[in-house]
Amino acid sequence: MMRTRPLKVALLGCGVVGSEVARIMTTHADDLAARIGAPVELAGVAVRRPSKVREGIPAELVTTDATALVKRGDIDVVVEVIGGIEPARSLITTAFEYGASVVSANKALLAQDGAALHAAAEDHDADLYYEAAVAGAIPLIRPLRESLAGDKVNRVLGIVNGTTNFILDKMDSTGAGYQEALDEATALGYAEADPTADVEGFDAAAKAAILAGIAFHTRVRLDDVYREGMTEVTAADFASAKEMGCTIKLLAICERAEDGASVTARVHPAMIPLTHPLASVRGAYNAVFVESDASGQLMFYGPGAGGAPTASAVLGDLVAVCRNRLNGATGPGESAYAALPVSGMGDVVTRYHISLDVADKPGVLAQVATVFAEHGVSIDTVRQQGKDGEASLVVVTHRASDAALSGTVEALRKLDTVRGVASIMRVEGE
Amino acid sequence: MMRTRPLKVALLGCGVVGSEVARIMTTHADDLAARIGAPVELAGVAVRRPSKVREGIPAELVTTDATALVKRGDIDVVVEVIGGIEPARSLITTAFEYGASVVSANKALLAQDGAALHAAAEDHDADLYYEAAVAGAIPLIRPLRESLAGDKVNRVLGIVNGTTNFILDKMDSTGAGYQEALDEATALGYAEADPTADVEGFDAAAKAAILAGIAFHTRVRLDDVYREGMTEVTAADFASAKEMGCTIKLLAICERAEDGASVTARVHPAMIPLTHPLASVRGAYNAVFVESDASGQLMFYGPGAGGAPTASAVLGDLVAVCRNRLNGATGPGESAYAALPVSGMGDVVTRYHISLDVADKPGVLAQVATVFAEHGVSIDTVRQQGKDGEASLVVVTHRASDAALSGTVEALRKLDTVRGVASIMRVEGE
Structure with a gap:
């Protein structure tokens, strides 16, 4: 059942991650072939410094012309582990135009231009996979x-x-x-x-x-x-x-x-x-x-990082993309049908831990508590510690919006009895 | 891009998991359709006790004849949440024969007959998915x-x-x-x-x-x-x-x-x-x-269990299987190419924590240590506790085979000074 003509992979970047991808593609070639249903072949490796010795990678595969590699026309999958916005973005777009699918580990690019890249993939019936872009080896994108x-x-x-x-x-x-x-x-x-x-x-x-x-x-x-x-x-x-x-x-x-x-x-x-x-x-x-x-x-x-773990995520995607290609299908692309607005920080609701440096005299707590109440921020616990005329007040709130908390803090700073806001920390995971 | 003809799902079993699957298919129908690319329709629900009231499931969908439901010929996906070996096995096999793919939560059946079921799926170009069979909602099978x-x-x-x-x-x-x-x-x-x-x-x-x-x-x-x-x-x-x-x-x-x-x-x-x-x-x-x-x-x-979590895993599989069907493809099937022999327990190598009840007299430790040495089991630590003429000896070993440890314990039991082996516990995860 094994197809004998190999799937051809172009590797863009041969740093910490890329060299591990190349190494595993060589050492685990039989396993990858069995899992994909066809052999995969490293068809070219684009690097910036060709003089650097790269153990296990035949010199004739190494090129500094990534664009030419991507445009060769016989590449099935482009693996992009260069990082950064350019030239990665142009290379990925070109890869789709030349009929390849893409596996990327590029979080910055995906976070900035994910929509356009997914659209380009869909236009060319190609896959865009990027499990390695988030939390290295941890399977997250596929489970989600x-x-x-x-x-x-x-x-x-x-x-x-x-x-x-x-x-x-x-x-x-x-x-x-x-x-x-x-x-x-x-x-x-x-x-x-x-x-x-x-x-x-x-x-x-x-x-x-x-x-x-x-x-x-x-x-x-x-x-x-x-x-x-x-x-x-x-x-x-x-x-x-x-x-x-x-x-x-x-x-x-x-x-x-x-x-x-x-x-x-x-x-x-x-x-x-x-x-x-x-x-x-x-x-x-x-x-x-x-x-x-x-x-x-x-x-x-x-x-969440490191050459081998990130390479593991890249190779898992490579197997999936190669399988899809053999099936003449593509995997799940971008799913943005819900089209929900993204609210700003002011709308976030959580709890807060606030440390205040205050004057050590009667009535301070009452003043502070009044400010919280006026802004609709309900207090869970307060702890007062006094020493040498100075005192600190630690307030933990119930759930409140970030906007309400910001208003509270602004008002607290204006109180004569509040000498400073030492820290504000959100409390999560409860 | 949305296909309007719905994919038809037959649900076998409507207990704790099945009723949650049916509920989510109804309440989240729009989301499922958007994620699949076509609506999914609950075409029939096979149950044992038709008289039981099932909230949200139209009475005309309920049947006691699971075989007839599976043989209808228009079913795209059969979801099997009956459990046990029969009739689940026959129903799944019939489902493949009639052109359906299968999502199952049946760990006992998969562990016993996984190979035959995978072969049947492959023979009919159908999918067999079972994320819910292991550890409920936790994505494990897909990541692995x-x-x-x-x-x-x-x-x-x-x-x-x-x-x-x-x-x-x-x-x-x-x-x-x-x-x-x-x-x-x-x-x-x-x-x-x-x-x-x-x-x-x-x-x-x-x-x-x-x-x-x-x-x-x-x-x-x-x-x-x-x-x-x-x-x-x-x-x-x-x-x-x-x-x-x-x-x-x-x-x-x-x-x-x-x-x-x-x-x-x-x-x-x-x-x-x-x-x-x-x-x-x-x-x-x-x-x-x-x-x-x-x-x-x-x-x-x-x-790892529960109606809703297990249903979540079933529905994740349902979406994948439906997408594969729309693509005219199948997902990864059984991968058993490595064909490795499964060794027995004797070959397992690990560490052991052994509690012995021994006579509280000089020389016991030397005797016990000799037995371990004779069986090639190296001791990491020993702790002796004596009280009222009785004593206990706690031995923690280095890594050794289960066979060597069994031989050691057998010999220890024969020592006059060893009154009993109170417990043997393996030590893992180090």
Whole structure:
């Protein structure tokens, strides 16, 4: 039953992920052929620096002309692991025009231009798969798109960036400050020399956009995602979290509004209870928690980055796309029929943990409580700690909109008795 | 782009799962149609007791003649949620003969006759999907079969039975004995009146057979699975586990031998370290841990049973099968090309925790240690506790084959100084 003419694969990019893809395609060629129903052949590898020695990849396959490789006309599948917007976008579009399907690991591009790329794939009866774009090896896109296709997803709550989880876990377990934990992450290779994309939440925001779109069958772009980094999380915040039986994680949160008429997507640090399955996700691991009408609570856990894990996701997609090609069919494409509006942060409803530095005198609590009440934000607990004429007030609220909370904080800052707002942290996962 | 002629679905069984499938097909009809690309219509529901009132299901759809329903000739997909071997097997086979694809939640049937059913599906160019057969709503079969299709799975370690996990979790957290915890599980509806299938590991063994077959691309039947129930786990075992920084779970374990030339599948209670992600799976939840060459360690967590979660898995399959039908294609079928032999329990290599009741006199430890050495079982730690002329000896071994351990225990029983073997528990997940 095995077809003997091989399917031809063009690999764009041969860095950490690409070299693993090439390696596994060689070492596991027999398994891949058996699972696909036809052999797959690495037909060409486009790189920037051809002089670099690439073990196991025949020199004659290596080219610096990615466009020519994609335009060869005999390529069945283009695997894009270059990253970034250009030239990846043009190459993928060209691949579709020349009849190939595409497997990509490019979260930034998919988050920004997913709709246009899906349309291009559909125009040419081709597949666009990108399991590796979100949370490395963890199967997420396929479960959300296929396994949960008969369910209604209401919330996705995920740790989707390994670098920041490593840093926060280190702060939690050792009491270290942000800079110290970042330095260790850098030394160990978990953080890049310029960690901005990770610590400011840009990477997680791209993944949130992709997850929200798939989960809610609607279109969510990177610009729709509210984003707050985790560089201002302090050891004091972790101490407060511990007192509440919580830890702090950088979360990507995609939610359907309670009336079902809109969705939100956001990335920010948040306190979550230690009893929540996401709280025990350690080190550089990723995990995504999905809440649906019928299936209840599911969690998917694993390595969110790294050459081999990401290559595993790429190859799973490659097998699927090759099978589709042999079947003369395509897999599920973009599903954005729900066309729900994406609301801004003001509409998000959650709980808040607020630390205030206040004057240590009678009546302060009453003043503060009045401000919360005037803005319709209901207080769950208050804790006062006084020392040497100064005092701190820790307020945990019931569920309130971000807009109401912002109004409250603005008003609190105007009180003479409030010397400063030390921190505001959302509380999730309850 | 939407096809207007609906796909017709025959539902076999309308119990806890079937009624949820019918309900969601009605309440979420628009979503299902949008995701499939054509409407789906409930064409008939086969039940045993037609007199029972079934909310939301028109009486004219209900029939007691499942065979006639399957033979109607216009059915696109048969959803089988009857369970058990017959009549489910005959109905599924008939469904294929009459041109339908099949979605099933029937773990017992798939574990026993999966190969024949897959062959029947293939003969008729039909799909056989059964995500709901293993661990309810948790996407497992699709991730193993598709997401990890480019990877090499080496081990699957799962909590795949909610009833026994509830009982063991209760024993762990309250110090209760087995019977007391079982009684509570029964009172709360987590255990059936006759809990044999759960507590003796039959249910988990069927799931282990299915998971092992898919993970290793080989054929594993229920009879190939070694099975030990958890009725003999005691409060004392939990106390021993705690001293080791472990808890006890009933695990389904599917492993590739280190030389890759064979596989094993087994179900038994085992100690696992508290730091292992499976250790914190509480109550009736399920979770499956998968170790692969490239992706490393993945875990899938969620509700392993219940009407709505299982229906979610059934409907995810229904959407996929309907899409395949519209595409004129079929999804991945059985993949058993690896054709690996399934080894018996004697070949399994793991660690062991053994409690011995021994005479409290000098030289006992030396005698016992000699027996272990003679059988090639290396000791990791020994702890002696003496009281009133009696003593206990707790031995934790390094990795050894089950055959070597069995030989050791047999020889230990023959020692005059060993009064009894109080417990033997495997240690996994390290």
